Amino acid sequence: MGKLIMVSNRLPVTIEADGSARRTTGGLASALEGADLPGEQIWVGWPGGAAEDFEDLEKVRAELLESGVAPVFLSQDDLDGFYEGYANSTLWPLLHYMVERARFSADWWLAYQRVNRKFADVIAEVADENDQIWIHDYHLFLLPAMLRRRKKGLRIGFFLHTPFCSSEIFRVLPERAEILKGLLGADVIGFHTYSYLRHFRSSLLRVLGWESEMEGIWHDGREVHMGVYPIGHNHAGFDEVMRQPGFPEIVESHLQDLAGKRMILNVERLDYTKGLPQKLAAMRRFLERNPDKRDDVLFVLIAVPSRLGVQEYDSLTEEVQREVGAINGEFGKVGHAPVQFLHRGFPLADLAAFYALAEVCLVTPLRDGMNLVAKEFLDCQRPEFSSRPGVLVLSEFAGAANELSHAIQVNPHDVDEVATALNRALEMPDAERRNRIGMMQGRLRKQDSGAWTRRFLKDLDQVPPTDERAVIMDLKSLAGQIAGQAHAGRKIGLFLDYDGTLRDFVDEPDLAVPDVELPALLRDLAAFPGLSVAVVSGRAPAFLEQHLGGLGVTLVGEHGYRWLDGGEGEWTLFNPHVNIEWKPAIREHLEQASLLTPGTHVEEKQSALVWHYRKADPEFGSWRARGLLDELTSMAANLPVTVHHGKKIVEISSLQVSKGAAVDYLLQAWECETALVAGDDQTDETMIMLTPENIEFHAVRVGGGPTRAAYRTDIQGMRRFLDELRAGLRSNKPNS
Numbered sequence: 087m088g089k090l091i092m093v094s095n096r097l098p099v100t101i102e103a104d105g106s107a108r109r110t111t112g113g114l115a116s117a118l119e120g121a122d123l124p125g126e127q128i129w130v131g132w133p134g135g136a137a138e139d140f141e142d143l144e145k146v147r148a149e150l151l152e153s154g155v156a157p158v159f160l161s162q163d164d165l166d167g168f169y170e171g172y173a174n175s176t177l178w179p180l181l182h183y184m185v186e187r188a189r190f191s192a193d194w195w196l197a198y199q200r201v202n203r204k205f206a207d208v209i210a211e212v213a214d215e216n217d218q219i220w221i222h223d224y225h226l227f228l229l230p231a232m233l234r235r236r237k238k239g240l241r242i243g244f245f246l247h248t249p250f251c252s253s254e255i256f257r258v259l260p261e262r263a264e265i266l267k268g269l270l271g272a273d274v275i276g277f278h279t280y281s282y283l284r285h286f287r288s289s290l291l292r293v294l295g296w297e298s299e300m301e302g303i304w305h306d307g308r309e310v311h312m313g314v315y316p317i318g319h320n321h322a323g324f325d326e327v328m329r330q331p332g333f334p335e336i337v338e339s340h341l342q343d344l345a346g347k348r349m350i351l352n353v354e355r356l357d358y359t360k361g362l363p364q365k366l367a368a369m370r371r372f373l374e375r376n377p378d379k380r381d382d383v384l385f386v387l388i389a390v391p392s393r394l395g396v397q398e399y400d401s402l403t404e405e406v407q408r409e410v411g412a413i414n415g416e417f418g419k420v421g422h423a424p425v426q427f428l429h430r431g432f433p434l435a436d437l438a439a440f441y442a443l444a445e446v447c448l449v450t451p452l453r454d455g456m457n458l459v460a461k462e463f464l465d466c467q468r469p470e471f472s473s474r475p476g477v478l479v480l481s482e483f484a485g486a487a488n489e490l491s492h493a494i495q496v497n498p499h500d501v502d503e504v505a506t507a508l509n510r511a512l513e514m515p516d517a518e519r520r521n522r523i524g525m526m527q528g529r530l531r532k533q534d535s536g537a538w539t540r541r542f543l544k545d546l547d548q549v550p551p552t553d554e555r556a557v558i559m560d561l562k563s564l565a566g567q568i569a570g571q572a573h574a575g576r577k578i579g580l581f582l583d584y585d586g587t588l589r590d591f592v593d594e595p596d597l598a599v600p601d602v603e604l605p606a607l608l609r610d611l612a613a614f615p616g617l618s619v620a621v622v623s624g625r626a627p628a629f630l631e632q633h634l635g636g637l638g639v640t641l642v643g644e645h646g647y648r649w650l651d652g653g654e655g656e657w658t659l660f661n662p663h664v665n666i667e668w669k670p671a672i673r674e675h676l677e678q679a680s681l682l683t684p685g686t687h688v689e690e691k692q693s694a695l696v697w698h699y700r701k702a703d704p705e706f707g708s709w710r711a712r713g714l715l716d717e718l719t720s721m722a723a724n725l726p727v728t729v730h731h732g733k734k735i736v737e738i739s740s741l742q743v744s745k746g747a748a749v750d751y752l753l754q755a756w757e758c759e760t761a762l763v764a765g766d767d768q769t770d771e772t773m774i775m776l777t778p779e780n781i782e783f784h785a786v787r788v789g790g791g792p793t794r795a796a797y798r799t800d801i802q803g804m805r806r807f808l809d810e811l812r813a814g815l816r817s818n819k820p821n822s
Contacts, residue, residue, distance in 0.1 A: 088217035088241075089126045090543070091209060092118060095169070095225035097131035097155050101146065114222060121539035129155040130208055136162040158208050160201060167197025170396065173225045176259070181224060181248045182359045182453040185258055187398075195261055202228040202268075206236060215239030218546055221272070223247045228264065231271030234306075243546040244272040245315065248455040249485065250282040253289040262293050270305045273549040276315040276542055278456045278485040283314055291704040304790030307800050311549075315542050316489055319461035321534035327435040328442075328466065337439045337471050344443065347384035347422075350508065351444035353437065353459045354451070356389040356429070358402055361452040361481070361498045366409045366425075368450070368504035373417045373424060376509055380417050383512070385425045385448075386440070388432065403429070441466035444476050446511045449484060450498040456485035460493065461530050467523050475519035477511035478526075479504070489529075492522040561799055561807040564762075564784065569814025571760050571782075577616050579758035581749045581773060584623035584630075586766035587788045587804055591733055595698070599633050607808055612638035614815045618756045622646065622745050624737070624769060626691055627657050645739055645769050646748030647693035660751060664693055664742045668725045672738050675721065676714075683710045694739035711736050730768045737769075746772030753778050764788055764804060 098115035118127065133150060137159040140146050150157045160168070171194035179187035206229060209219060213233075220243045221229050230242050256262055266289060269275055277283045283300075290296045296303065302311040327333060354360045369385050389406070393399045407427065414423040432440070441447065447463040460480055467476050480486065480493040487495055494507045572578050582588055585598060592598045612619040620640040623630060627643040627650065634641060634653060641650040647664065648657045669690075676688045676697045685702035688695060697714065699707035714736050718729045726741040745765070753761055753776075763773045764786040774785040774795045787793035788804050799807065 088214060089128055089212075090123060090218045090220065091128045091130060091213055092220050092222070093130045093205065093209065093226065093229065094222040095132055095173070097129060097133050097150070097157065099133060099150060099153060099155055101133055101135060118539060121536040121543075123539070123543070127154060128212055130205065130212070131155070131158060132160055133157040136160065136165060138162060156208050156212050158201075158205050160204070164197055164201050164204075167191075167194045168201040169225070170393075172198035174393070177224045177227075178248070178359075180255055180259055181251050183249075183251055183255055184359070184453075185255060187358065188258070190260060199228060202226055202232060205229050206232040209233060210236050213237060213240060216241065218543065219243065220245070220543070220546065228268035229271075231268045234271035241546050241549045242272045243274040243276065243542060244269060245276040245542060246282065246455070247278075247317070249453055250277060250285045250289075252285050253292045256285070256289045257293060262289070266290060266294055270303070270310055272310065273308070274311045274313065274542070274546045276313055278314070278316050279488050280314050281488075282455075282485075283312055286312065288705060291708075295704065297704075297708070307803070309790065311545060313542075313545060315538060316485065316533070317456050317458070318530065318534035318536070318538045319458045319465060321465055321531050322536065323434055324438050324462060324465055328438050328468065328471075330435070333435060333438070334471070336435050337442060340436070340439045340443055344384060348382055348445045348512065349440075349443055350383060350385045350446040350448055350512075351388070351440055351463070352386065352448045353388045353440070353462075354390070354449075356392045356399065356403060356406070358398070359451055359453050361450055362387075362389065362402070362406050363409065364452065364498050364501065365448065365450055365504070366406065366413065367501045368508070369425060370409075370413050370417075371501050371505035372508045373413070375505060379509075379512065380424060381419070381422060383424060386428065386444075387425065388428045388430075388437075388440070390431045391429060437462070438466045439471075441476075442468060442471040445474060446477050446479060446508060448479050448504075448508070449486075450479065450481040450496060450504060451484050452481070452498055454481070454484040454486075457481075458486075460484065460486045460490055464490070464523060464527050464530055467527065474516060475523050477514055477519055477522070479507045479511055490526055492525040561786070561797060561803060562810050564797065565807050565810035566814050568760060568762065568784075569811055569817070572614060572617050572815055573817075575616060576759045577757055578618070579753060579756050579761040580611065580617070580619045581622050581752070581761065581763040582620070582804075583745075583765035583767075583770050583788070584621055584625060584634075586733060587764050587770075587801065588621070590801060591700075595700070596629070605634065605637055607805075607812060608634065608639045609637040610812050611808065611815070617815070618752075618758070620649075620749075620752060622748060622763075622765075622770075622773065624694075624696075624732075626689075631657075640752070642745070642748050642752075644691045644693050645737075645743055646745045647691070647740070647743045649748065649752075660748055661742050664740045665726045666693055666740060668722070668727055669695060672718070672721065672725075672727075675717065676736075676738075679710065679714055683707065686710075691739075693743045694737055696738075697736040698734065699736075700734035707734070732767050732769065744772040745769055746776055749773040750776060750778065753781060760784075762786065767791070 094114055143159055147157055171191060175189045176194060205226060216239055218241045222245055230244050233240055233242055287298045290298055302309055373380055410425050410427040413425050417424050441463045449457055449460045451457060460478055463478060478493040480490055480495050481498045482495045494511055496504050496507045568578060585591060588604060589598050608619060611617060620642055621634055622642040624645045625643055627648060630641040630643050637653050639653050641653050646660055648659050650657050672695055676695055679697060680686045680688055683702055686697060686699040688697055699711055711731060715729060715731055718738055722729055727738050728741055729738050749763060758781055760782040762784040766788040785795035786797040786799060787795035788799055788801060
């Protein structure tokens with residue numbers, strides 16, 4: 087079993103004044119410890135501070151390695167451009183839907199690339215084949231692909247702790263394509279919620295034009311798994327401090343400080359995504375509306391300092407402090423200020439005591455990847471420490487809202503709604519409070535940070551080792567085998583689809599002409615004695631004859647409706663009795679669909695009708711295609727046709743026509759003893775599924791999707807196979 091290498095922007099260590107390293111806990115480090123994982127673990131990340139600030143980098147590196155961490159040293163220029171710049175001034179606001187706060191700089195992008203490469207360098211030094219690499223968060227979007235190019239045998243996972251914004255927002259990013267391709271270097275990509283996963287898939291479609299399934303995508307010869315992994319809180323850590331003998335004294339101390347007041351608690355990092363100005367506006371509205379509660383309620387705002395020295399965050403701190411002072415000045419009295427602003431962090435035991443004593447926990451970020459405060463509060467609500475259960479008021483825009491359906495959920499932008507929710511929470515009967523907490527508490531304690539870690543790594547562990555990843559197969563041995571049989575005098579038949587097998591798809595189908603090398607390759611193969619080649623395509627005869635005629639290759643057009651023997655002469659029908667009387671009614675329906683769907687058109691073939699939507703809005707086109715499939719399937723129930731959904735097309739063709747029937751005919755006509763078929767979509771499965779008697783039969787699926795083929799490759803792999811076959815045929819001696 088290989089090592090687990092955790093990778094995050096910041097290492098879980100503190101560098102002491104003497105240069106020594108002290109391992110810290112919290113966050114990801116606590117999650118890893120709570121999971122109780124076996125085997126060796128190494129942590130890779132930035133140790134804090136600029137590289138120029140260390141007198142002896144090698145000494146610090148050695149100290150850190152003894153603690154099980156591998157440092158990535160960054161210069162001040164790196165930190166300015168990568169961390170404060172691209173990561174936190176470009177990506178952070180965009181991912182949180184705050185386009186107006188995002189700033190863009192070509193220099194920042196260069197720094198971001200440079201730092202991701204430095205991380206890749208350090209990982210390459212400590213990683214061995216089949217190690218698990220778990221990369222965390224938006225700072226390192228490019229790292230998975232960089233590692234994939236360097237070390238093919240790694241199992242790479244990536245988890246995003248922030249939201250993934252909608253494609254409309256993500257497309258604002260100038261480097262959007264590079265970011266997506268960087269992420270797809272991972273084997274497993276994890277998100278907190280289904281919405282974030284859906285937005286990522288939408289971005290793949292709208293930015294790159296790549297369709298994906300809910301579970302993943304076929305990319306670069308691999309299946310990339312995508313999943314939803316809502317992170318849990320540090321239940322073990324809170325449980326441990328609350329069981330300490332001295333914990334009741336901590337609770338009692340804070341209870342005395344409250345002096346009988348009912349605490350409404352807010353705990354968060356001081357960041358503009360948390361919506362503190364909106365929260366304070368809701369507190370003001372609550373106090374205006376409920377004068378009878380002004381002396382009874384205490385709002386406690388614990389705001390952990392964030393990015394000190396950055397102008398935007400310093401301004402936010404000043405704004406919050408001014409508004410807290412204004413509220414206290416207006417609604418306070420001698421001996422009581424309704425809002426306490428505590429601009430500092432607290433030890434875990436104190437936080438647990440605050441959570442235990444709070445009557446209401448107010449968690450209302452404008453946008454948040456998950457928000458663990460809500461989960462921590464619920465976990466710490468224990469009857470032995472508080473006479474009354476608490477109530478959670480939660481933003482519907484926090485990732486935790488998906489799990490915590492029994493909280494009072496609010497729109498944080500709606501000041502009136504939040505103020506009303508606060509009053510409702512305070513007035514809620516104890517029985518309802520207890521029931522709401524009970525419905526959420528048990529599940530959260532089981533789905534804690536340790537369970538989250540184990541679940542993600544279990545899925546990553548299921549990624550096969552390099553030599554067992556069957557998605558892309560090296561077909562070199564198969565090429566040698568077939569070449570050897572051809573030299574031995576066996577009759578060979580090759581049946582190759584065109585689009586998606588011999589040629590990539592393009593937005594304009596008529597532009598998908600053969601590349602310079604393909605005609606010569608097909609001519610050479612067809613020229614070998616005893617070897618027959620057919621291009622079996624859905625294309626119209628005119629296109630095939632124009633671009634592939636005269637090569638000695640048999641052309642099969644319109645999915646098996648007609649064929650041109652040897653690519654010359656007259657086209658012949660496979661079945662002259664095909665019924666096409668159904669076309670007028672279906673054509674009218676397809677033309678109506680085109681009128682209602684911009685960017686689509688209808689292509690008419692002799693035995694088929696095709697609705698193309700490659701140039702339509704990607705999501706609208708896919709949605710309309712699914713509806714059209716249902717409509718056509720119903721219409722065609724009593725017609726001699728088949729309906730299928732291909733690559734950006736919906737096609738209706740005669741039931742008596744198929745690639746499989748055409749290939750079956752040619753297998754007999756050519757008296758094949760060995761045959762190979764290759765294709766990439768549903769229509770090709772009709773030839774892949776053939777089981778001809780007394781013929782050695784090989785089937786290759788090009789690309790993803792379900793198949794009955796024994797082999798799978800991609801377009802590049804298919805081309806390499808044909809090149810290897812040609813080389814074997816040119817050899818003076820049979821291959822084996």
